[in-house]
Amino acid sequence: xxxxxxxxxxxxxxxxxxxxxxxxxxxxxxxxxxxxxxxxxxxxxxxxxxxxxxxxxxxxxxxxxxxxxxxxxxxxxxxxxxxxxxxxxxxxxxxx
Numbered sequence: 001x002x003x004x005x006x007x008x009x010x011x012x013x014x015x016x017x018x019x020x021x022x023x024x025x026x027x028x029x030x031x032x033x034x035x036x037x038x039x040x041x042x043x044x045x046x047x048x049x050x051x052x053x054x055x056x057x058x059x060x061x062x063x064x065x066x067x068x069x070x071x072x073x074x075x076x077x078x079x080x081x082x083x084x085x086x087x088x089x090x091x092x093x094x095x096x
Contacts, residue, residue: 021047024047025043027043031079032073035079040079041083044067044088045085048063051063051066060087063087064089067088071083071088075093075094
């Protein structure tokens with residue numbers, strides 16, 4: 001399993017489309033599963049950057065819902081959310 005994970009981590013999508021979205025989402029979820037806060041936050045930030053860049057026409061409400069859900073999942077599993085972003089309002093995140 002670790003070998004597959006490492007192979008996946010080493011192959012980010014070169015295309016700025018849904019593959020990059022699923023790659024960064026998958027890595028953020030892997031950070032949650034492995035209790036790796038740095039990996040989780042790095043890829044949560046990459047998700048937000050992806051929507052601000054390549055998919056900049058995406059509704060901010062969608063990005064916010066998506067980001068808050070992912071952040072709250074991380075919080076539920078005991079990870080700190082260190083990402084600061086306009087579409088990740090602290091008021092919508094779960095409180096300890």
